[in-house]
Amino acid sequence: MTGLGNYTLDEITIGQTASYSKQVEARDIQLFAAVSGDVNPVHLDPDFAANTPFKRCIAHGMLSGAIISAAIAMKLPGPGTIYLNQSMRFRLPVYPGDTVTVHLEVEAINARRGFITLDCRVLNQDGKAVVTGTAEVMAPNEKILIESPQLPQVTVGSPSHSA
Amino acid sequence: MTGLGNYTLDEITIGQTASYSKQVEARDIQLFAAVSGDVNPVHLDPDFAANTPFKRCIAHGMLSGAIISAAIAMKLPGPGTIYLNQSMRFRLPVYPGDTVTVHLEVEAINARRGFITLDCRVLNQDGKAVVTGTAEVMAPNEKILIESPQLPQVTVGSPSHSA
Numbered sequence: 001m002t003g004l005g006n007y008t009l010d011e012i013t014i015g016q017t018a019s020y021s022k023q024v025e026a027r028d029i030q031l032f033a034a035v036s037g038d039v040n041p042v043h044l045d046p047d048f049a050a051n052t053p054f055k056r057c058i059a060h061g062m063l064s065g066a067i068i069s070a071a072i073a074m075k076l077p078g079p080g081t082i083y084l085n086q087s088m089r090f091r092l093p094v095y096p097g098d099t100v101t102v103h104l105e106v107e108a109i110n111a112r113r114g115f116i117t118l119d120c121r122v123l124n125q126d127g128k129a130v131v132t133g134t135a136e137v138m139a140p141n142e143k144i145l146i147e148s149p150q151l152p153q154v155t156v157g158s159p160s161h162s163a
Numbered sequence: 164m165t166g167l168g169n170y171t172l173d174e175i176t177i178g179q180t181a182s183y184s185k186q187v188e189a190r191d192i193q194l195f196a197a198v199s200g201d202v203n204p205v206h207l208d209p210d211f212a213a214n215t216p217f218k219r220c221i222a223h224g225m226l227s228g229a230i231i232s233a234a235i236a237m238k239l240p241g242p243g244t245i246y247l248n249q250s251m252r253f254r255l256p257v258y259p260g261d262t263v264t265v266h267l268e269v270e271a272i273n274a275r276r277g278f279i280t281l282d283c284r285v286l287n288q289d290g291k292a293v294v295t296g297t298a299e300v301m302a303p304n305e306k307i308l309i310e311s312p313q314l315p316q317v318t319v320g321s322p323s324h325s326a
Contacts, residue, residue, distance in 0.1 A: 004203075020200075028198050030315040035194040035226070037185055038233035039312040040167075040242050048309075061246040062225075062232035063198070069225035070201035079203050083224040087250040146211075149202040152193040155318040 004148045006078030009114050009139040016106040018076035022067050024059050026096040030156045032063045058093040064100060064122045064131040071102035072135055077116065080140030084115065088133035092124070099125045107134070114138050167311045169241030172277050172302040179269040181239035185230050187222050189259040193319045195226045222257040227285050227294040234265035235298055240279065243303030247278065251296035255287070262288045270297070277301050 007016075022028075033039050038060055041048035049057045065088055073081055094100060100122050108117035116139050122131040170179075185191075196202050201223055204211035212220040228251055236244055257263060263285050271280035279302050285294040 022200055031194055031198040031317060032229065034315045034317045035191050035198065036229035036233040037183075037314070038229075038236045039314055040236050041309065041312055042242070044312060044315070060229075060232060060236075062229050062249070065228050065232075065249070066195065066199035066201075066223075066225050069223060069228075070199040073201045073203050073223075079205070083253045085250070085252050086225070086228070087248070089248050090246045146204065149204055149207060151200070151202055152197045152207070153320050154194060154197045155320065157316045157318065 003145050004074065004079055005145045006080050006140045006143065007076060008141065008143055009111065012077060012106055012109060012116055012139055014106055014109060016076065018071065018104045019101055020067070020071035020075050021099060021101040023099045024063065024094055024096060026057070027156050028063065029057065029059050029096060031154060032060050032066070036060065036062070054093055056095060058095060061090040061131070064088070064090070064094060067100060068102050068120050068122060068131070068133070068135070071104055072118065072137060076104045076106070076118070077137065077139045079144045079146065080142060082138040083135070084138060085136040086133060088131050090131055092128055092130045094124065094130050100130060114141075166308050167237065167242055168308045169243050169303045169306065170239060171304065171306055172274065175240060175269055175272060175279060175302055177269055177272060179239065181234065181267045182264055183230070183234035183238050184262055184264040186262045187226065187257055187259060189220070190319050191226065192220065192222050192259060194317060195223050195229070199223065199225070217256055220259060222259070224253040224294070227251070227253070227257060227263060230263060231265050231283050231285060231294070231296070231298070234267055235281065235300060239267050239269070239281070240300065240302045242307045242309065243305060245301040246298070247301060248299040249296060251294050253294055255291055255293045257287065257293050263293060277304075
């Protein structure tokens with residue numbers, strides 16, 4: 001079994017780290033546009049993007065936020081975590097094809113309330129910080145170890161495919 | 164033409180507001196799982212979710228973040244905005260079928276730097292705040308009015324559909 005597990009409050013220590021990587025493909029940007037409703041052409045239209053300061057299409061900044069939230073929910077503390085607060089500073093654009101890695105580090109533990117503060121740094125494949133921030137979460141009460149669920153099957157198609 | 168337009172710095176005033184609504188369907192939660200990689204069963208598996216404090220599946224908290232970012236990018240200030248910072252406090256869960264509305268209000272303008280501070284409140288159909296926060300953005304320099312792009316065509320299918 002490929003497991004999906006978590007860390008309960010008593011298993012978490014200051015300085016504990018976890019990381020989570022994802023390659024951001026043009027397909028992910030199309031999916032993020034569909035799910036958010038943000039269809040700005042700087043994300044979707046290479047000809048439009050060529051005339052912006054970015055020169056080519058860029059990912060939505062909040063796509064990095066989605067990947068931070070996945071790192072917290074999948075890695076540290078993992079399933080059963082309750083998200084309380086997140087701050088993010090968007091520092092550099094993410095381009096299609098970039099691989100981003102979220103680095104989480106436990107900065108503070110409020111044992112009485114069960115709250116954990118996590119430093120969040122999203123680096124690209126060149127080691128440059130694209131997003132930095134801080135998360136506050138409630139750590140899981142119960143140990144969870146489940147079989148890793150499958151990613152939902154999703155197909156992205158242009159309208160011409162159905163013509 | 165159904166236009167997608169923006170507000171440049173000189174057109175923005177303190178107290179200016181905009182809103183943006185989206186019904187969050189189970190399909191959106193599956194898409195968000197696919198794009199983020201967060202396949203926690205509390206979002207995807209009704210049987211698992213029944214045994215959590217939420218009783219049924221809930222949307223990823225950061226899906227509301229995605230909808231905030233869309234409100235900023237599509238409505239106020241609109242296309243050409245550069246996202247600098249976002250804070251979010253997750254207050255209540257969002258369930259499949261809920262309609263969330265992002266309310267943006269201009270709180271501060273730094274005319275010298277071109278920075279705008281936006282109060283962000285995401286309310287559900289009962290008027291309860293599910294997420295609150297603050298965004299800092301750089302307002303667009305140039306007026307943009309373009310034809311509204313289409314949402315990418317996305318199909319969510321279970322593996323059995325292709326069998």
